[in-house]
Amino acid sequence: MTINTAPLQNLALLARKHEVFLVSFFLAALSAATFLIYYSQGLTLAYNDARSHLDIGRRIVEGLKPGFAQIGSVWLPLPHFLMTFTIWNDFMWHSGLAGSIQSMVSFVATGILIYLFLRRLGVGTAGRLAGLGVFAFNTNVLYLQTTAMTELLLLATMTAGSYKFLAWYQEQKLPDLILSAFWFMLATLIRYDGWFLVITATLLVAWRGWKKGGWQVAEGMTLMFSSLGFLGIALWLLWNQLIFNNFLYFAISPYSAYAQQQALLSQGNLATKGQLLVSFLSYLSSLVFSHTMVVFLLGIAGAAVLWLDKKNSLHTRIAALCLLAPFVFNIISLYLGQSAMFIPGLSGGFWFNVRYGIMLAPSVAIFIGLLIDRLKNFRPVIGGILIFVMVFSHLNQDTVALEDARSNLSYFNVSSLSDTLNQRASQNEGFILLSTASHETVIFGSSLPMKRFITEGTGLYWQTAIVAPHRLARWIVMQTDFTGDLVWKSVSSRPEVLVKYYIVGRFPTGDLYEIKPEYLPQLSTTPIYSGQK
Numbered sequence: 001m002t003i004n005t006a007p008l009q010n011l012a013l014l015a016r017k018h019e020v021f022l023v024s025f026f027l028a029a030l031s032a033a034t035f036l037i038y039y040s041q042g043l044t045l046a047y048n049d050a051r052s053h054l055d056i057g058r059r060i061v062e063g064l065k066p067g068f069a070q071i072g073s074v075w076l077p078l079p080h081f082l083m084t085f086t087i088w089n090d091f092m093w094h095s096g097l098a099g100s101i102q103s104m105v106s107f108v109a110t111g112i113l114i115y116l117f118l119r120r121l122g123v124g125t126a127g128r129l130a131g132l133g134v135f136a137f138n139t140n141v142l143y144l145q146t147t148a149m150t151e152l153l154l155l156a157t158m159t160a161g162s163y164k165f166l167a168w169y170q171e172q173k174l175p176d177l178i179l180s181a182f183w184f185m186l187a188t189l190i191r192y193d194g195w196f197l198v199i200t201a202t203l204l205v206a207w208r209g210w211k212k213g214g215w216q217v218a219e220g221m222t223l224m225f226s227s228l229g230f231l232g233i234a235l236w237l238l239w240n241q242l243i244f245n246n247f248l249y250f251a252i253s254p255y256s257a258y259a260q261q262q263a264l265l266s267q268g269n270l271a272t273k274g275q276l277l278v279s280f281l282s283y284l285s286s287l288v289f290s291h292t293m294v295v296f297l298l299g300i301a302g303a304a305v306l307w308l309d310k311k312n313s314l315h316t317r318i319a320a321l322c323l324l325a326p327f328v329f330n331i332i333s334l335y336l337g338q339s340a341m342f343i344p345g346l347s348g349g350f351w352f353n354v355r356y357g358i359m360l361a362p363s364v365a366i367f368i369g370l371l372i373d374r375l376k377n378f379r380p381v382i383g384g385i386l387i388f389v390m391v392f393s394h395l396n397q398d399t400v401a402l403e404d405a406r407s408n409l410s411y412f413n414v415s416s417l418s419d420t421l422n423q424r425a426s427q428n429e430g431f432i433l434l435s436t437a438s439h440e441t442v443i444f445g446s447s448l449p450m451k452r453f454i455t456e457g458t459g460l461y462w463q464t465a466i467v468a469p470h471r472l473a474r475w476i477v478m479q480t481d482f483t484g485d486l487v488w489k490s491v492s493s494r495p496e497v498l499v500k501y502y503i504v505g506r507f508p509t510g511d512l513y514e515i516k517p518e519y520l521p522q523l524s525t526t527p528i529y530s531g532q533k
Contacts, residue, residue, distance in 0.1 A: 023115050023132065027108040030136060035104060035146040043143075045096045046405035048412055050148040051444040055436070057083030058093050063450040064431075064458040064527060072457070073240055073250045074257070078189035079150045094447060099148020106156035107145035111136050113159040114365050120166060121306075121316065121366075123373040130383065131369025137390045140290050140358050140401040147405075150190055151358060157187040158197055159362045162322040165201055169208060169319035177205070177221070181228035188232035193359060196329035198229045201322055208315070255437055261337050263484075271347040273337035278347060283330045283356070285343045289400040290357030291364055294389045298382065299360075302367025305374050323366065326359035342407075355401040417507040418445030421475065424504065424514065425452060429525040430474025433465045435486040439477050439510055451527075456486065460529040466490045470500045472524055476513040480506070 038044050045051055057080045059070035071077045079102065087098035114135050118128045135141060145152045161183030168176035184201055187194030205225045209218030240249040251258060264270045272279040288296050303324075307317050333339040342352035368386075372379055392398075405411055418441075425432060425448055434442060436455045443453055454461045454473060465472045469491065478487040491498050501513040515523060 020112060020115070023112055024108060027111040027136060030142075031104045031107050031145060034142045035100060038143060038146045039095070039100075043402065043405075044100055044146045045148070045444075046402065046411055047147060047149055048441055050096060050099060052436075052440045053079060053148045053150065054083070054087065054093055054096055054099050055440055055444050055450070056080045057087040057098060058450050059457060060084050061088045064454065064461050064529075069243055070457050071239075072255075073244050073253055074255050075150075076189050076191060076236065077239075078186060079153055082153075083148075094444075096148050100146055103145045103147060103149065103152040106152040107141070109156040110152065110159050110362055113156070113163050114362050114369070117159070117163050117166065117362075117366055118369045118373075120163070120170070121312070121370060123369050126379060127369040127371075127373030130372045130386065131365040133390070134295060134368050134386065135361055135365035137394070138291065138295075138358070138361055139393050139397075139399040140355065141361050143399050143401050144355060144358065149355075151355065154187055154190045154193060155359070155362055157183050157190060158194065158322075158326070161187060161197070161201070162319075162362075165204075165322055166316065166319040169204075169315045170313070172212075177225055178228065181225045184229045185232045188230075189236065192333075193326055193329050195233060196332075197322065197325040198226075198233070200325045200328075202226050202229060204318060204321060207318070257338060261340055264340055265337065269342075270337055270340060272334035272341065274335065276331075276335050279331050279334035282334055282341050282343055282347045283327070285346055286330075286341060286354045286357030287327075287360060287364075288357075289343075289354055291361070292389050292393060292398070294385060295364060295368070298371060298386070299364035299367045302364075302369070302371035305371050306367060309374060311374075323360075323363035326363070330356055330359065351400065351404040351407045354404045358401070412441055412509050414439075414441045414445050414507075414509045417477070417505075417510055417512060418442050418447075420505055420507075420512055421477065422446045422448060424512075425475060428474070430515075430523065431461070431465070431472050431525070432475045432477060433469055433473035433487060434477035434510075438479055438482075438485045438487075442477055442510065469497055470515060470519050470523065472528075474515050474520075474523060474525065475504075476501060477510050478513070479509075480511045485510075 035044070053075070056070060056072065056075065060066060060068055060080065061084055063070065068077075068081075071080050079099070082102050083098045086092040086101065089098075092098040111132055115128050115132050118131050123131070141152075161180050164176045164180035164183060167173070168180055180201070184194065184198040188198055202222060202225060206218045206222045209221035212218075236250065237247045241247045243249075244253070246252070250256060253259065261270055261273070265273060272282055291299065306312055306320055330339070334341060339356075340353060341347060341356060342350055343354060344350060372382055375382065421432065421442065425446070430452075431454050432448070432452055433454045436443070436457070443450070443455075454465045456462055461472060466487065467490070469476055476487060476491070478491065479485040480488060481492075483489050483492075498513075500519050501515055504512040504514050
């Protein structure tokens with residue numbers, strides 16, 4: 001008796017024909033299911049930064065002075081710009097979905113790109129699926145793709161740029177080079193990691209041009225690539241000059257990462273600054289915690305196969321150097337004190353920014369996919385180990401990014417303050433004066449309209465209220481006795497102003513003041529600077 005295998009062969013042929021669609025469907029379903037799980041537990045907004053990103057997006061479309069100037073100077077603009085398409089809706093804002101949706105789309109896109117990247121490397125179906133699985137079932141990636149954080153959007157653009165960069169390096173087709181520059185340019189508008197990546201890619205373009213035709217060809221290729229690749233950086237520098245009168249305001253302002261790290265340094269909490277070994281070990285640890293030790297070691301083995309296996313052309317190996325750019329960038333940033341990372345037992349007593357380890361998630365997935373493809377005899381063993389580790393990670397809820405989000409530097413519980421503010425302000429007219437640098441999460445937690453808040457970005461409202469709060473601010477939120485709070489810094493020097501307010505309550509994250517009844521008649525409760533620019 002013979003078994004008819006034709007139906008199975010036809011099914012396999014159909015699957016290969018529509019493999020990208022099937023991968024997309026699987027990733028989309030996984031993304032949506034994971035979002036619903038974390039959303040139902042109230043964890044998609046655990047990060048302070050997630051709520052801050054959402055508030056920035058909302059201020060662009062609603063507030064006392066809406067507009068793109070609300071993007072500010074520190075965080076790069078693309079994620080907030082993308083939010084404007086949906087964040088005008090209150091549910092999309094308060095649920096966080098306006099930010100989560102771009103992370104979810106990015107998760108799907110990155111998974112597809114990993115699959116295509118492996119296919120371009122000549123990896124078979126088993127290796128492609130393994131690489132896809134390593135990325136898609138990473139607990140930290142799955143959690144972050146449900147949030148309004150910017151990591152997944154960066155991964156999508158970096159992977160897209162790297163994929164097209166590999167295609168250009170292999171085939172020398174001009175459209176691939178242009179598309180690579182475009183995706184890298186978008187990455188430079190999401191996180192500063194993208195700046196280092198585009199510099200790395202530019203050097204590799206110059207090397208490829210030099211090998212092909214000398215310095216003249218190298219110059220032409222480099223100018224073509226960099227004119228688009230560096231456009232985002234140039235626009236950001238110009239933005240800072242036009243809005244803040246300083247090209248480098250994003251790097252030196254009181255709200256910059258540098259200023260934050262200086263505060264940590266003054267407290268003795270910046271162990272990586274000037275310490276190359278500590279910086280290296282810190283980021284290495286973040287990779288282990290973000291991927292598990294087994295996956296991390298398999299990723300190293302896969303990287304070795306990529307660069308040592310002669311089956312991979314020299315051009316392929318050099319183009320793949322882009323995959324390691326985030327590794328180098330993060331170590332340099334830690335060493336220079338431009339970023340901070342706390343790893344318990346190594347560089348701090350709790351988790352902070354350990355999520356940066358997922359910046360290599362696509363790279364690790366690609367390396368492991370290639371490893372499984374090359375080591376055919378060991379596929380069952382490696383595959384079994386990967387499945388065991390991933391299942392165990394999910395059962396054990398081994399998600400360090402979530403622990404990071406819950407730590408005392410990544411999450412502030414402002415519910416008592418924001419709830420009290422909501423109770424007071426939702427039933428009464430008037431504006432609330434606060435500094436977003438100190439109390440951004442209070443705005444989000446209060447569920448009050450953005451137009452009720454006078455902040456640093458509200459122009460004349462802020463300039464008036466910071467000098468004479470009793471003219472515009474019915475409520476004031478500030479950290480009493482903390483000079484870093486811009487409102488307290490101004491009010492504390494003029495006690496004649498503060499006597500016009502009484503304390504409603506003192507909370508761990510700030511104090512709430514309300515104007516005394518006798519001063520209500522001279523208080524403006526409606527917009528008075530509607531024409532300001």
